[in-house]
Amino acid sequence: xxxxxxxxxxxxxxxxxxxxxxxxxxxxxxxxxxxxxxxxxxxxxxxxxxxxxxxxxxxxxxxxxxxxxxxxxxxxxxxxxxxxxxxxxxxxxxxxxxxxxxxxxxxxxxxxxxxxxxxxxxxxxxxxxxxxxxxxxxxxxxxxxxxxxxxxxxxxxxxxxxxxxxxxxxxxxxxxxxxxxxxxxxxxxxxxxxxxxxxxxxxxxxxxxxxxxxxxxxxxxxxxxxxxxxxxxxxxxxxxxxxxxxxxxxxxxxxxxxxxxxxxxxxxxxxxxxxxxxxxxxxxxxxxxxxxxxxxxxxxxxxxxxxxxxxxxxxxxxxxxxxxxxxxxxxxxxxxxxxxxxxxxxxxxxxxxxxxxxxxxxxxxxxxxxxxxxxxxxxxxxxxxxxxxxxxxxxxxxxxxxxxxxxxxxxxxxxxxxxxxxxxxxxxxxxxxxxxxxxxxxxxxxxxxxxxxxxxxxxxxxxxxxxxxxxxxxxxxxxxxxxxxxxxxxxxxxxxxxxxxxxxxxxxxxxxxxxxxxxxxxxxxxxxxxxxxxxx
Amino acid sequence: xxxxxxxxxxxxxxxxxxxxxxxxxxxxxxxxxxxxxxxxxxxxxxxxxxxxxxxxxxxxxxxxxxxxxxxxxxxxxxxxxxxxxxxxxxxxxxxxxxxxxxxxxxxxxxxxxxxxxxxxxxxxxxxxxxxxxxxxxxxxxxxxxxxxxxxxxxxxxxxxxxxxxxxxxxxxxxxxxxxxxxxxxxxxxxxxx
Numbered sequence: 001x002x003x004x005x006x007x008x009x010x011x012x013x014x015x016x017x018x019x020x021x022x023x024x025x026x027x028x029x030x031x032x033x034x035x036x037x038x039x040x041x042x043x044x045x046x047x048x049x050x051x052x053x054x055x056x057x058x059x060x061x062x063x064x065x066x067x068x069x070x071x072x073x074x075x076x077x078x079x080x081x082x083x084x085x086x087x088x089x090x091x092x093x094x095x096x097x098x099x100x101x102x103x104x105x106x107x108x109x110x111x112x113x114x115x116x117x118x119x120x121x122x123x124x125x126x127x128x129x130x131x132x133x134x135x136x137x138x139x140x141x142x143x144x145x146x147x148x149x150x151x152x153x154x155x156x157x158x159x160x161x162x163x164x165x166x167x168x169x170x171x172x173x174x175x176x177x178x179x180x181x182x183x184x185x186x187x188x189x190x191x192x193x194x195x196x197x198x199x200x201x202x203x204x205x206x207x208x209x210x211x212x213x214x215x216x217x218x219x220x221x222x223x224x225x226x227x228x229x230x231x232x233x234x235x236x237x238x239x240x241x242x243x244x245x246x247x248x249x250x251x252x253x254x255x256x257x258x259x260x261x262x263x264x265x266x267x268x269x270x271x272x273x274x275x276x277x278x279x280x281x282x283x284x285x286x287x288x289x290x291x292x293x294x295x296x297x298x299x300x301x302x303x304x305x306x307x308x309x310x311x312x313x314x315x316x317x318x319x320x321x322x323x324x325x326x327x328x329x330x331x332x333x334x335x336x337x338x339x340x341x342x343x344x345x346x347x348x349x350x351x352x353x354x355x356x357x358x359x360x361x362x363x364x365x366x367x368x369x370x371x372x373x374x375x376x377x378x379x380x381x382x383x384x385x386x387x388x389x390x391x392x393x394x395x396x397x398x399x400x401x402x403x404x405x406x407x408x409x410x411x412x413x414x415x416x417x418x419x420x421x422x423x424x425x426x427x428x429x430x431x432x433x434x435x436x437x438x439x440x441x442x443x444x445x446x447x448x449x450x451x452x453x454x455x456x457x458x459x460x461x462x463x464x465x466x467x468x469x470x471x472x473x474x475x476x477x478x479x480x481x482x483x484x485x486x487x488x489x490x491x492x493x494x495x496x497x498x499x500x501x502x503x504x505x506x507x508x509x510x511x512x513x514x515x516x517x518x519x520x521x522x523x524x525x526x527x528x529x530x531x532x533x534x535x536x
Numbered sequence: 537x538x539x540x541x542x543x544x545x546x547x548x549x550x551x552x553x554x555x556x557x558x559x560x561x562x563x564x565x566x567x568x569x570x571x572x573x574x575x576x577x578x579x580x581x582x583x584x585x586x587x588x589x590x591x592x593x594x595x596x597x598x599x600x601x602x603x604x605x606x607x608x609x610x611x612x613x614x615x616x617x618x619x620x621x622x623x624x625x626x627x628x629x630x631x632x633x634x635x636x637x638x639x640x641x642x643x644x645x646x647x648x649x650x651x652x653x654x655x656x657x658x659x660x661x662x663x664x665x666x667x668x669x670x671x672x673x674x675x676x677x678x679x680x681x682x683x684x685x686x687x688x689x690x691x692x693x694x695x696x697x698x699x700x701x702x703x704x705x706x707x708x709x710x711x712x713x714x715x716x717x718x719x720x721x722x723x724x725x726x727x728x729x
Contacts (some may be wrong), residue, residue, distance in 0.1 A: 094624060109543045178551045186543050212555045220562025248570045250562060314578060 018518055026121075030518065031098045032415075034120050038095025039408070041123055041485070045087030046401075050477050051082035057473035059456050073456035074142035079130070081145035083203025086169040087127050089396070092404045093265045094119075094176045097204050100411065101180060103509040103516060104198050106189025106525045111182040119175035126168035133158030144454060146251055147222065149236040149244050153229050163226045163466065177211035180204055189508075189524035193280075195286065196534040198408075198507045200397050202289050203268030206296045210257045210264070213300075218254040221247060245310055252303035260299045263395060264292060266336060266363075266403030270356045272507065273410050274338050278345025279504035284337040291330035291337075292379035298327045308376050309383045317376045324374035328367065335364055350502070351425035355406035358398055358433050366394030369444065384454075387447025394441045396477075398433070405432075405483065407442040412487065414503040414530035417515030418494030424486045431479030508533040606706075612641060613711035621648040622655070624714045627690065635699040638673065640668045642690045645714060647683035655716040656680045662709040669698035670708060678711065687693055 018033075027041065028034050055076050059067050068076070080194070087211060102109055110116050133140040138156005141147070155162070184197070184205050194202075210402025224235040236247045267288075275282040304320045306313060312320075338360050347353070369391040373379050382388060397536065413419050442465035448455075449503065451462045500510045511529050512520050525533070563624045610633050612626035623646035633639050647653060657677040672678075676691035683689075697708065 054604075074705075112548060115548075174555050178548055178555070181551055182544050182547050185547060186540060190624075212551055215559050216555050216557075216559035217562035220559050226564075243569070246566065249569060250565050253562075253565065 002053030012342040018212065020276040028117055028171070029109075030112045031102050031113070031116065032516065032518065033076075034098075034110075034113075034116050035095045036415075037120055038091045038098060038123075041120075042088050042092035042095060042404075045083050046089070047480070049080050049088055050480065052076045052083070054473060054477050056080065057470040060343055060458070061470040062167070062467070063196045063458055063460050063463050068152075068456065070456045071139060071142055071367075074144075074454060075134070075140040075506065077454050078141045078145050079134075080164075082130060082141070083127070084396075085145070085258075086166075086173075087123070087365075089262050089400050089404070090169075090173055093204070093207070093210035093262075094173070094180075096200075096265065096269070096404070096407055096411075097176070097180050099415065100509060101183055101201055101204065102254035103512060103520050104201050104507055105184060105187060105507050106192050106521045106530065107183060107187035108522050110179050110181045111187050115175055119172045119179065120170050122175075126165045126172065129161045132160050138160065146248075146255070147253075148229065149225060151249050152225060153236075159229060160226065163222045166175055166222050167219055170219045174213050174215050177208035178217075180208040181212075184208075187522065189530060190359065191527045191530050192508075192534070195289070196530065198268070198281070199271035199285070199292075200268035201267065203264040203266075203292050204495075206292050207261050207264045210261050210296055214254040214257040214261075217250060218258075221250045221254065221482065224250075245307075248307045248310060249304065252306045253300075255306065256303040257296070259395070260295055262400050263271060265294070266359065266400050267292060267409040269403045269410075270338065270359050271334075271404050272354040272505075273352050274341050274360070276410070276502050277350060277356070278342045278347050280338040280341055280345040281336065283340035283343075284333070287333055288337055291333040294330040295327060295403035298323060298330070305374055305379070306453050306475030308379045321376050322375055325371060328371055335360065335367075346503030351422065351429055352376060352406045352410035352502075354426065354429045354433075355402045355409065358429070359402045359406065362402070362433075362436070363395055363501070366370075366391055366396075366399055369394065373427065382447060384452055385447035386451045386453055388475075389453050390440050390443035391445055393443070397440065398436050402432075408487070410502070410505075411509070412490055413494075413497035414509055414512070414514055414516050416491045416494065418490050419497045419501060420486050420494055424482065424489065428479060428482040428486055431482060432476060437474050437477055439469055439476050440467075440472070442469045453477055464481055506533060540649050546635070562604065563683065590643060605634075606703075608632055608701065608705070609694075609707045610639075610641075610697070611707065611709045612643070613709055615713045617713060617715055621650070622714055622716065623648060623688075624712075625687075633670075633697055635697040635701055638694060640692050640694045640697050641710075643676065643712065644688065644690045645681070646688040647686060647716075649716060651686060652682075653684045653716045654680045654682050654685050655714055657712040657714050660711045660713070662711065663705070666701065666705055669701040669705075670710070671696045671698060683716075 018030065019027065024033060025037060028037065052074075054075065055068060058067075059073055059076075098110060101107075131140075135156040138158055140158055141152070141155055143151040143155065143160045153159070157271055184201055188194075188197070224233070227233040227243075228235055228237060234242040236244045238241050238244065271282055271288055302320055302324045304316060305324045308317060308320070342357075349357075367389065373382055373388065373391060409420065409425055446462055446469070448463050449462065449465075497514050499512075499514045501514070502510075508521075508525055509516070510532065510535055511525060542650075555599055609627060611630045612628065614624045614626060616622050616624055621645075625644060627642040631639060642682070643657075646656070658676075659675065659677045661670045672693055672695045674692065674694040676693060678722060681691065693710075695710075
């Protein structure tokens, strides 16, 4: 993708002075170049994590041990999660933020371009460290991405590599978040009020605050693991007066806001695509902003619903159950607003809209299974089963990942100056949507029937639905090659795109020429343009 | 423009400070967690620490209200499988214990196999109905034991008999069978784990 977009730039206006060759990328300070690198990096990680997922599903195609030994299987589940969360979805969001936020708020670039370069280039090193664990004695992390001690402390020589990799990923996303906040707070064009911003900027602003609040807590937790392992502290060792359950509390104090970090920008993107293709302003713009902020606030006080089964007082169980259920209220407001936006709209179903509608429908399914998991007595049954796996994959794959794809299809004409192949895009959509449901829906049944997660072998009554799920996994996995083909083809040989390729699209990015010039909004947009862009 | 640079710098520093504060907060959660446990009385750290620090001589600590008057006889028995040359015996044959208190007993093993080896003790509690009330908090049987050629050493087991032990039981036998790696080749080598 890097090459294609690079090649594409070669034909755009030559007054865009930019460095050439490797230096352009190594020393990049341009928000579009850095955004492209983030997106390409995320795509590479998405395919690596996806390959690991296919190893998992191949092993689970039948009961018994077929392809990999259990230790390696556990490494696959653990590293798949780490790659997808920290290498796939989070960098993809940062890439989209880099590309779109300056264009959407009428700024010439991100506020801190050199910090921007640094926060990107940390990532390849972080993931190299993580992947190196596969070749050191003791192997890759296999104790689950949640890194619970004491199990995680029994890891081999890869342990410090994994910890430092997580430190670096955290540093990268904290720096990226600081950049987003400073850009939005200080770099908006004169006349662009906070409540004139597109919702993608709003949800990203809230996400960025979540990031700087909880990524350091994760850094603290893994630092404690490190000192427990090497320096004789006993934060999490009962023998030394510590408590392994405390790790779970600290981890999930990070972990629950983290899941909103993964999904809030998706809310923003969908809130822009649905109005554009319904040819109606977004229903309830301000309630969307307040709902996002409420979700972010609530995310800090619900963490222990991940650990009902480790035991806690009845009052604690009730508090965490009810506060978790409370999140359904602002989320319900959002889903209602999206439906109300489509109501009586003149809707067309181009690929971005298809992905956005699938997001709406399938994310809501994931939300409902989340509500089921919030119920304490039910959670005792569902905990650590495939029901949980089905739940979080529904909110992350047809949730976050579909929203990223919707965003890429929506903005690709603006980035490359060329339209993608609509037929191929729709083929990608339908293969993905059918694949993802065949893949994850049966996992609900498996979980309710009692199949535990993170196991390489299972008893034979689970065989049928596992086979179905694996078939879906391979459909979904290989249909992502179509995505690469669509982007490649669009960047190479797509038909030239007009300045506003989507009839109903509003926002400052559509006031710029297509493809977006290397430097945009060097003179701030005039108030009339801002007013036209902010029609929501 | 320089105004903007100054504003950017100032906001960046504030946000970096916020992130640093969040890092510190992560560590502040450690004492906060203990305070919460103390206030709610849940997972009483103090009691756990007392039990740990008191460990040593037998009986080492009482678990408070649950200690009681009756005494139980705990007998120690050792067995060796027919293969492998070992000397393996308890230091004392039996012990009078009060339910609810922590005790320690030692077993001595002598490697006579003529080579370096690894051995594993497999415990058994009799009668079977007492098994659920006999709690080993630390035992040499939890991990494989490495022995150099001709090495002799004593190994501890710490245990508590649950006060809920049915009244009709007054005698519990703890027995160990000591297997070395000649019986299950390779399976006991801790370096292979």
